[in-house]
Amino acid sequence: VSPEHKVRIIKAWQSKGKTVSMTGDGVNDAPSLKQADIGVGMGITGTEVSKGASDMVLADDNFETIVVAVEEGRKVFANIQKAVQYLLSANLGEVITLFVATLLGWTILQPVHILWINLVTDVFPAIALGMEKAEPDVMNRPPRTKESSFLSNGILPSILYQGVLESALTLFIYWLAGQWYHQENLAETMAFATLGLIQLFHAFNVKYVFTSLFTGKAFDNKFLNGAALLSAVMLLGVIVVPGINDFFDVTAPTLPQWGLVLAVSFSIIVLVELIKWGLRTSGLADKLSKQETK
Structure with missing residues (x-):
């Protein structure tokens, strides 16, 4: 999926009133990470660009940490x-x-x-x-x-x-x-x-x-x-x-x-x-x- 398509997918869901989260680790993920309501970057494998565009960074690169964070937020x-x-x-x-x-x-x-x-x-x-x-x-x-x-x-x-x-x-x-x-x-x-x-x-x-x-x-x-x-x-x-x-x-x-x-x-x-x-x-x-x- 190209970076442009990722952004379009996120915007499509947002237009329906949904809250969208996006995870990414590369430079090409930066636009979609910034567009998402919650951009989640990878702390170990992620680039500095993707981390900078993210709202939250997974220090251990473990997706289960997202579940823990959501539970804590709720x-x-x-x-x-x-x-x-x-x-x-x-x-x-x-x-x-x-x-x-x-x-x-x-x-x-x-x-x-x-x-x-x-x-x-x-x-x-x-x-x-x-x-x-x-x-x-x-x-x-x-x-x-x-x-x-x-x-x-x-x-x-x-x-x-x-x-x-x-x-x-x-x-x-x-x-x-x-x-x-x-x-x-x-x-x-x-x-x-x-x-x-x-x-x-x-x-x-x-x-x-x-x-x-x-x-x-x-x-x-x-x-x-x-x-x-x-x-x-x-x-x-x-x-x-x-x-x-x-x-x-x-x-x-x-x-x-x-x-x-x-x-x-x-x-x-x-x-x-x-x-x-x-x-x-x-x-x-x-x-x-x-x-x-x-």
Whole structure:
């Protein structure tokens, strides 16, 4: 195949919206390597011209290395999606909570509470989600198109419904605490603790978009386990440690009240699992997983 024909073949596939990769090692491969979306040169046998025209160079000239690189790239992209899903759903939940509370005339969270939750529950779990291992079926998935974004493959609808759930549970615990205990400060404290713990439990939800958390490996990421534990200690510490809780204007709940907080917080996993099950059984999960969001 002449160099001109190689370029024409690549352009033909690109005109159909395909992402094209090209491997080559000679001077005559340089034009097609440059034209391809991903030009792969050979590090040992390749000429300097072909290496210069390539986007990636195989140091060992082993084509299996390309498969490893693709798998790593898919893992990185998926992990970024998980972090984006986690952060946006958490922040959406906070926005909806404050918006609804304002409409109802509730003082559900103080500014210092929001700042502490964002510092403690956003930073560490989001970083840990970026260290997730590749999912078993990552190489069985079809390649992404050029229109793919971090909100594709069902991420956007997941962010929306999960943010609503987080908000609903936080508003519920505040209302329930007010009805049962008739202490405004205690109701705020329980809402503060619940919102923070909901987000920590939810970090495990986003490990899988549609797959059940319990059929996968829920605790295989030691970084996420450690981040969730550290964040929980920091969150609860400001509530129970004397002096610090005065600064945050919170009061330590009793053991039964903590039990209620934990039950409502953990229900985010139960609710998301039920919705995932419904999406899988209805076939919507397959459709959404192929959805492209620009």
